[in-house]
Amino acid sequence: MLSLFSRQMSERFNHELSLSGKIPSGLFNAMFDFSGCSHKDAVSTKTLAFDGIFITLYTVLLDKSQMVLCDHVKKAVPSSWEPVALARFIKTFGTHIIVGVKMGGKDVIYVKQQHSSTVQPTDAYTKLKKLADDKFLKNNEQSRINSEEVKLNNQMQDISIIYKRRGGREEMNLPHAEWLQTVDVHPEVVSMSFIPITSLLSGVPMSGFLNHAIDLYLRYKPSLEELHLFLEFQLPREWAPVFKEFPRGLQHKRQSNSFLQFKFLGPKLYINTIPVDVGMRPVTGLRLYLEGKRSNRLAIYMQHLSSLPTYFQLVDEPNDTLPDEESYDKRYMEKVRWKNFSRVCTAPVECYNNNSIVTGAQIQVEKHGLKSILFLRLHFSTVLGAVIVRRPEWDGSFGIAPQSGVLSDLLSKPLTPPPPQRKPDTSSAVYPGGPPMPNYTPKLLKYVDTAEMKRGPQDPPGYWVVSGARLVVEEGKIALRVKYSLLIDIPDEIPEEH
Template sequence: MSSNYSAIEKALECLGRGFDVTSDFRLKYCKGNERIVCIKGEKTELSLPGFGTFKDVPVEVKFDKGDRIRLRTDVLEFNQMSELFNQKGNLAGKIPSGLFNAVFDFDGGSWGPDAAMTKCLAMDGYFISLFNLHLECRPLRLAPHVIDAVPATWDPSAVTSFIENYGTHVVVGLSMGGQDVVYVKQNKSSQLPLCEIKYNLDKLGDQLFTGICTLPLQQRKSKENKSKVSGAFNVFDTQPSMEGLPPVSYKEGITVIYSKRGGDPSVSNHCEWVLTVPTHTDAINFTFVPITSLLKGIPGTGFLSHAINLYLRYKPPLSELKYFLDFQHQKIWAPTQNDHPLGPSSNRVAESPALYFSPMSPKLHVSRNQWKKFARACTMPVKYDPSWSTDAEETAFIVTGVQLHVQTYGFTSVLHLRLLYTEVQGYTISQSKWARSPSHFSGKSSFLSMSFTGSSSGLDREKNGNQIPHVDSGVFNMNPPAPVGTLKLLKFVDTCQITMGPQDSPGHWLVTGAKLDVEKGKIMLHVKFSLLAPVS
């Protein structure tokens, strides 16, 4: 049995199976060994001209003739290119898929940092679809065992198990053939105009797909023409670093990725490669249906849909997903507007020295003593002492309260930071990192810049002036409450919030330490974030 025949058999088996669209779109990433949608059970022989006859194929599987096209995109922004890829796969929205991240060599986690670093994207490719396979089920329904696996309540462990077993979508169509594509990524550091990006890519594509140029081969250019081409586009002058990997050229903030799927990868000449596609077919052009769209009226659908949306948006590692989901609770700043004594109010919260919150501590006690003037700030880090543990087993301490207080030493008043720690038994700290205010890197801390959210994973991007897009899908962006009245205090205190949330993979960070610092006459806060792991 030829490898080509086996590849087509594999493609037929994948129709109707689950798929996690955060992974690259390849047959090997289909979930499980059985279809997750209902089929009649009737089998037939499917004859594909030029490829043989395939037995025991469900009658719902149909095929039609493919086509050959050359696809050139405009020079697009990050979200525009992501949306284009999603439209080809019948995916909704602009959140990057696993295919998008794979072909453009992105990190594959939360898309905000990638979008912040990317100026534009473009592609030019030749797509050969020998035939298309698709599943015709009217209506499309999930198998009973899949419906039974839907958790009826918010259960992160059960949701994680569901995604591990069934994925996020159902494969309902794909094409067999091959593709030969050049992908271009321009970073914010590049100064090359967009028109030059388009010019260089079009010329490179013409050389690859309509000429006889091979990879690699020395280009013969005149001095006049050579001055117009960015060094990154000189892919003909470079040797592939490793056999089997697509050549990647990077220079001056431009990344050019040359990639093939299907065909004989050892053939570098495009015209010769086209002839090998019928004997070395691969799956391209996947189309999907969301699993949650097939769960109308099933208890727990809302919980599963919310969890899958979070998973697709932030893409935490699947091994960390249950911990990630445990931390996705509503966050709110206090005091809220009606808590201020601005006059009579029927719905104002009664005066209380404590603020209730969850999940790790029942109350945050707030001191209402007026803050006095000070001359100095104590900048010693405040960290937990392992000797605090009263248990012989490993344990961790997390911050569940904070207090500022002024202590007098002779004639000098010193501002101190106090932290309230809570012991979490059965867990240990697996990783820690310090985060600082974004204004430390931007060199400014005006009131207009106070809505930034900084994290240690994004500090270098802030330093380079690349503002990370807001990834959160929440309707209300709960930034710190705006100051009311005089802003004199802003001259002395940096009020930027410092967070590490779902956008910072794996997304379940806890505060385990902090310190005050003074820079350029301003008091700033440094925060130590940590990941907890259960003791095995």
């Protein structure tokens, strides 16, 4: 019986398969019913455990030292970062070579406990031990089930018990003792040993690109059909403007006239109205940030790819996009704290051209009667050579209908908030957690949500771009919500080599 954390268990499975590292193998994912990105699986899982009977009748092994790749395989290795060619290689030749096979049978109980579970891991471990003793030692028929996965009773919520059997007769309800007697007659593959195909590329120039592509493929598990698009977006990501690019001189004085105030004699939240332009590069995330020594100036930052993917081009659109005329409807004018003070326009900002994505942003303050209103302005560029083929997705738990007052607060919050989860650090920026915050808590932070709204390789299928955004007010804070879209190249298939 073995109980470990997710990454430790993955490493143990890899050791059994003669693999190094902690990237989950296909066997590991199949046994614990994981199917998504390894980062998200690891974040959502508290502990893993298993207990069972393993029978090896015989083993077939190849001599690793005598293995070499055929010349046509070596010639197919791309010598540069060419996503289409790298995807074609992985699709054609795979990532690993089988060098050993164990034949026999196994009857195993796997336990997967989610982070949301309130049960102590030791209690889950005790439950597994009891199930294993009943099934394997006492041969208790009451321990058998009619499905592969069941949920425990209410006291053991968010714990999955997974029964896996391989080899022997395939009757699901066959008692364990009877199943044991059939393994000799009906053996199956119960384990394999592998070596990475990249370990046989010694002497092949520039094979590091393939090594990196395979590592990304194994880590994030994109589909083979979309692998070339996924790889196109695995470029360094940067934030604009660069940290400490603050306005100076005349620009700073002009911005002193742009501010919000949320209560009588309350502090002023100044607005950095300088447009942020990332050039002809896709934007993958947005965030609000408090700049200045006093952290009293609100700015918008944009995460973008360091260069443009090869399968499409961008053409600049001449005009920025503001919320449309209906945005000035009072239903979109959300108060932050008190209704007689500054407000936020929460209307979505989108481009009517479906083939456009965001490449610039700006926040502005406009007077509407006696009130100052914060607006979001976006700059778009038209995509050439690719089309938006999937339905755009807005992050967050609510739609884009106009809301107001108390109703807005109620609709924007789930009835039962999910438990907090650790987020994997996948940023390649200089400041992966965002620009450094001061040692003290800024007074105006209670009015602004500075969380990063972004998608990367850990968000399947891993090649999202920002195609719209909106300001919202949640729990008395100004926040951003982002609309994402997927760009796919016009050819339906990757051309095959003959």
